[in-house]
Amino acid sequence: MREIVLATRNKKKIEEFKRITKDTGVALLTLDDFPGCPEVIEDGVTFEENAEKKAKSVAAYTGKAALADDSGLEVNALNGAPGVRSARFAGKNADDEKNVKKLLFEMRSLGPDKRGARFVCCMVLAFPDGIIHKFFGYAEGIIATEPKGIYGFGYDPVFYPEGHRRTFAEMPDEEKDALSHRGKALRQVYEFLRTRNFIGSH
Numbered sequence: 043m044r045e046i047v048l049a050t051r052n053k054k055k056i057e058e059f060k061r062i063t064k065d066t067g068v069a070l071l072t073l074d075d076f077p078g079c080p081e082v083i084e085d086g087v088t089f090e091e092n093a094e095k096k097a098k099s100v101a102a103y104t105g106k107a108a109l110a111d112d113s114g115l116e117v118n119a120l121n122g123a124p125g126v127r128s129a130r131f132a133g134k135n136a137d138d139e140k141n142v143k144k145l146l147f148e149m150r151s152l153g154p155d156k157r158g159a160r161f162v163c164c165m166v167l168a169f170p171d172g173i174i175h176k177f178f179g180y181a182e183g184i185i186a187t188e189p190k191g192i193y194g195f196g197y198d199p200v201f202y203p204e205g206h207r208r209t210f211a212e213m214p215d216e217e218k219d220a221l222s223h224r225g226k227a228l229r230q231v232y233e234f235l236r237t238r239n240f241i242g243s244h
């Protein structure tokens with residue numbers, strides 16, 4: 043079975059990856075399988091830069107194909123913020139709840155037509171020989187005025203995907219996967235791997 047190392051320790055992301063890739067015949071390893079793998083500082087100014095840095099570093103360390111993602115929320119009215127700073131929007135001790143609170147506060151005076159946003163995901167697949175491939179996924183939507191729902195993570199409770207009346211956090215996992223930026227990017231990755239005969243079809 044072919045192996046790919048996921049360049050993340052985020053449990054929620056690992057769960058999402060595993061769900062979307064089940065039955066593809068690829069064995070997913072994670073950084074927990076490589077405790078000595080050096081931590082990569084995500085100091086890039088784009089999602090692409092961060093994902094590339096992580097994927098290359100993990101492929102070089104493990105000698106296996108590595109897949110890294112960098113993702114976040116871009117709000118039109120905030121000129122693309124929180125963007126690459128999505129995870130630490132509320133500052134040093136930020137967590138999901140504090141980030142959401144800050145976002146809603148910053149957007150408190152914005153009416154329904156000014157609440158457009160999108161989730162962005164860049165995935166980079168790196169091979170130990172240094173070759174990389176990039177994939178992008180987007181989910182357009184609207185920022186809510188109050189959090190709703192219990193599923194997911196991050197900004198899910200305040201994100202209404204376009205054409206839907208429930209937030210990502212009100213959707214069961216499979217429904218979010220079908221619409222999400224990460225789901226879209228990951229399906230491209232797997233399509234690519236299939237066409238290169240890296241994995242079998244399911």
Ligand code: IMP
Pocket residue numbers: 052084111112113114115128129141161194195196197198210222224
């Ligand atoms: P990363 O781990 O550097 O990619 O940071 C991603 C951050 O963006 C997370 O901590 C969340 O705040 C936000 N984010 C990315 N993807 C999602 C998602 O699917 N739902 C909600 N928030 C997300």
